Amino acid sequence: xxxxxxxISVITILVFSQSCKEKxxxxxxxxxxxxxxxxxxxxxxxxxxxxxxxxxxxxxxxTEYETQTGLMYRHIMENNQAMLFVFKNEQPRSFYxxxxxxxxxIIYINNKKEIVSIxxxxxxxxxxxLPSNAPVLYVLEINGGLSDxxxxxxxxxxxxx
Numbered sequence: 001x002x003x004x005x006x007x008i009s010v011i012t013i014l015v016f017s018q019s020c021k022e023k024x025x026x027x028x029x030x031x032x033x034x035x036x037x038x039x040x041x042x043x044x045x046x047x048x049x050x051x052x053x054x055x056x057x058x059x060x061x062x063t064e065y066e067t068q069t070g071l072m073y074r075h076i077m078e079n080n081q082a083m084l085f086v087f088k089n090e091q092p093r094s095f096y097x098x099x100x101x102x103x104x105x106i107i108y109i110n111n112k113k114e115i116v117s118i119x120x121x122x123x124x125x126x127x128x129x130l131p132s133n134a135p136v137l138y139v140l141e142i143n144g145g146l147s148d149x150x151x152x153x154x155x156x157x158x159x160x161x
Contacts, residue, residue: 042160062086072099085139097126103144108132115156
């Protein structure tokens with residue numbers, strides 16, 4: 001009788017654990033890769049000469065979900081692409097790199113469309129706060145290191161269509 005009870009107990013445990021594994025496998029969701037969606041063009045310009053530094057294709061983040069997610073969960077962004085965050089009010093802002101796989105330059109821009117500060121070569125997945133150091137209405141994210149290689153400076157301006 002004890003042997004039969006032992007065998008039934010072992011079989012019950014094995015069936016139950018297999019059932020749990022199958023349920024766990026079913027609950028894993030595979031999401032579709034997020035790809036860049038061009039929603040406009042942006043010009044980076046030298047403030048003193050009005051000459052164009054760079055023309056970029058931009059994806060615009062303006063809803064709460066879009067601004068909270070930004071470039072998270074993406075694998076790559078081309079050097080001619082950027083994400084422009086558009087906020088409803090000008091205030092000091094802070095971004096971080098949670099769930100962002102690649103380095104960015106985060107460019108903070110005021111309501112006059114002037115660059116007021118740049119956080120350069122951010123560290124992927126880092127949750128350290130990266131502040132704007134001044135009130136801003138817009139934030140532009142480009143691949144890390146490009147602001148230096150393109151010569152972007154505080155005071156330079158943006159315009160977009």
